[in-house]
Amino acid sequence: MKNTKFSDMSTEELIKNQKTLKTVNTIFAVVLFMLFALNLFIVFMKGFSAMNVIPIALLPILFLNIKNLKEIKRELESRG
Template sequence: MKKKFNEMTSEELVKTQKSLKTVTYLFGVILLLLFGLNIFLIANKGFSASNVIPIALLPIFILNMNTLREIKKELESRN
């Protein structure tokens, strides 16, 4: 079962924040590469169903960024 942020200790929040930040930024870089590759592929070969994949993965990136914001807000409220 997943703990809520207000039930976690500060150390747990910092650990979660570090790992989520790493994963989110790496995911963001991969998404940017996918968008760039899609632009290249659309220009050369036209549109295909696989061109939708980066758009479909974008909500995961947005959710991770929102979670990072919530963790930061919780850590700031404790100080």
């Protein structure tokens, strides 16, 4: 995403970014859930390794995207 403020964007751009971010967030959340499940399986079968930290390391990206979605929604609501 660009480094522009949401207040500087047009309504159409905000709606487009919101739809894109919702889709990307949903796909990312599903993939992250699958990684967690696969990691649990691997931990029980082969034990812990350094690669098991990857889903935990990717979790902040999901939280940042959710925060951006909330900001876009707030900006759209403030415009009417």
